[in-house]
Amino acid sequence: MSKIAFLGLGAMGSRLAKNLLDSGADLVVWNRSEEKTKPFVEAGAKAASSPREAGEMTDVVLAMVADDEASRAVWLDAETGALAGMARGKTAVEISTLQPQWVRELGPKMAEKGVDLVEAPVSGTLPQAENAGLVFFLAGEADALDRAEPVLQPLGKTFTRVGAWGDGATVKLATNAILGVNVAAWAEVIGMLDRAPVDTKAAVDAIAKTAVWAPNFGYLTNSMMSGDFDPKFPVELIDKDFRYALALAGADKAPLVQHVHETFERAMAEGLGAENMTALAKLYR
Numbered sequence: 001m002s003k004i005a006f007l008g009l010g011a012m013g014s015r016l017a018k019n020l021l022d023s024g025a026d027l028v029v030w031n032r033s034e035e036k037t038k039p040f041v042e043a044g045a046k047a048a049s050s051p052r053e054a055g056e057m058t059d060v061v062l063a064m065v066a067d068d069e070a071s072r073a074v075w076l077d078a079e080t081g082a083l084a085g086m087a088r089g090k091t092a093v094e095i096s097t098l099q100p101q102w103v104r105e106l107g108p109k110m111a112e113k114g115v116d117l118v119e120a121p122v123s124g125t126l127p128q129a130e131n132a133g134l135v136f137f138l139a140g141e142a143d144a145l146d147r148a149e150p151v152l153q154p155l156g157k158t159f160t161r162v163g164a165w166g167d168g169a170t171v172k173l174a175t176n177a178i179l180g181v182n183v184a185a186w187a188e189v190i191g192m193l194d195r196a197p198v199d200t201k202a203a204v205d206a207i208a209k210t211a212v213w214a215p216n217f218g219y220l221t222n223s224m225m226s227g228d229f230d231p232k233f234p235v236e237l238i239d240k241d242f243r244y245a246l247a248l249a250g251a252d253k254a255p256l257v258q259h260v261h262e263t264f265e266r267a268m269a270e271g272l273g274a275e276n277m278t279a280l281a282k283l284y285r
Contacts, residue, residue, distance in 0.1 A: 001264055004151060005054035005061040006098075006103065007074050007082065009036040010123075011014035011231070013064035015097070015129035021045055023154035031055045046238050051075070055085030060151050062120075064095040066199035068102045075106060088114030093148055095120050097176070098239075099244045100166035107140070116144035119168035120152060123175050125232040133157050137175075173245040177257050178237050183220060183277050184260045190224045191284025201223060224281040235280070236273035239264040 006017040009031040010279050017040060021027050027045040029037050030053075037252065047098040048054035051074050055061050061082050063074050076177050086092065094103065097167055107117040119139040129133050134156040138145050142161075149159055162171045193200040207213060224228065242261040251258045263280065274281045 001025075002151060003058040003061050005030065005048065005058040006029075006050050007054060007061065007063040008065040008070075010064070010066070010218050011039070011126060013095075015136075016062075016064060017045075018043075019129075019132055019154050025151075025154070028054050028057050028077065041077060050080040051082035051106050052080050052085035053088070054084035057085075058090075060091045060092040060093060060148070061086065062095060062151075066237070068098050071096050071102065071106070076086060083110060083115060086113065086115045091116045091144060091147055092123070093118045093120050093151070095122060097172055097241055097244070099168040099247060103139075103151070103169050104166040113252065115140060116147070117165060118144050118148040119165055121168050121172035122149065122156065123172065124156075126233070128278055130232075136160065137162050137167055137168040137171045139163050141155060143278055155246075158279055169244075170248065171240060173248055176238060176241040177245045177249075177254075177260075179216070180215065180264065180277070181256060181260050183280055184216070184263050186217070186224060187262075187263075187278070187280035187282055188218050190221065190281050192285070198220070198254050207280045217277075223278040229275040229279040229282075230277045232273060233277045234274055235264060235267050235277050239268055239273070 003026045004020060005028040006020060007030045009017060009029060021043055027047050029040045029045050030051055031037050041047050044262055050058060065071055065074055075081050092110055103119050110117045117140055120136050122134040122136050124134040132155055136152060136156045136159045138161045139236055140157055145161060146242040152159060162168055193203050242264055244252060245257055248260060249257060267283060274283060
């Protein structure tokens with residue numbers, strides 16, 4: 001059995017690491033704040049003092065961090081980065097939501113050391129992470145993907161190969177752009193219904209019977225109608241994803257995405273950054 005490291009124990013990463021541990025993986029964990037590693041150590045994992053030590057101790061290193069800058073530090077820091085501790089033949093799996101250009105830069109740097117990079121961003125939020133229901137977008141060399149998929153099996157329900165390095169990030173940003181547009185649309189519509197002489201829930205139930213309804217609309221509308229904005233996917237993170245999507249598309253070529261990004265920026269300015277993305281509905285009350 002491969003020894004696996006997981007770097008980054010945030011809201012999503014901690015759930016993925018737990019699923020790996022529950023599946024029987026020989027697991028090493030690292031997090032910038034050491035406190036978050038303690039429950040994993042108590043459950044049988046080992047803690048690494050740095051990403052570099054995690055790379056030295058294991059065969060496969062997975063990372064899930066906030067952005068490009070955190071990814072660069074975790075993998076490439078000259079003193080503490082995981083790549084510095086990884087020997088030829090090991091595999092790196094980058095799950096974070098990143099910009100395609102950064103992934104295309106990272107892959108060759110790993111290849112120089114004989115380490116295979118597997119790009120594996122996911123679609124899904126906390127419930128899917130907890131229940132191994134994530135959708136993975138895999139990119140990289142076929143043989144590396146073949147080795148990585150069994151490691152990832154305890155974490156997701158589907159594993160779709162989408163191309164070369166950077167293509168996983170592109171598909172992920174496209175997915176989240178569609179998600180964010182739908183969040184913004186429902187925030188405005190729920191506000192419209194609330195201000196109209198109609199029962200909002202009855203109206204949404206009627207819309208749910210039409211062809212415009214999508215699988216995640218129940219979650220979005222229930223969150224907005226109930227006022228449950230517990231952060232499963234915070235505004236500040238989807239705002240970052242929209243910045244990345246606009247850098248990829250170009251604001252002049254994606255006016256709708258640009259407009260929705262401005263709406264998320266407004267939510268950030270009004271102090272909603274740590275709340276769930278559906279808190280956008282607060283802007284229209």
